Amino acid sequence: MIKLTRRQEDIMKILWESDKPLIASEIEKKQDDLNINTVQATLRALMKKNAIEVADIVYSGTVLSRSYRPIISRDQVITEYDQVVSKVLNDKNLIAHYVDEINDLAAITELEKIIKEKRKKLEK
Incomplete structure (x- = not known):
């Protein structure tokens, strides 16, 4: 099981719901309260947790960008909410x-x- 913060969970939901790997700027556009710096920092953290992987290097306009895909399922995730509820109930x-x-x-x-x-x- 992998523990995720709320923001990491937000990014993972976007990736899980996508039918293709996404680049950071595409992820940013999927949710109004995201900015590119937050997305990039969160993607780095998710990479360290082995929750996502680089699927490909693609062009975004004239710039090469990494596209990401999840390598864990929703069932493998413990969210902050799950952690709080578990602590309270116990x-x-x-x-x-x-x-x-x-x-x-x-x-x-x-x-x-x-x-x-x-x-x-x-x-x-």
């Missing part, structure tokens, strides 16, 4: 702290309902 004291902070009877009732449903599933 830390009963943290959950108890947040439950203790709830001062809304409706919210507590909803949590009880969720817990009862989960208990039923686990008991089967």
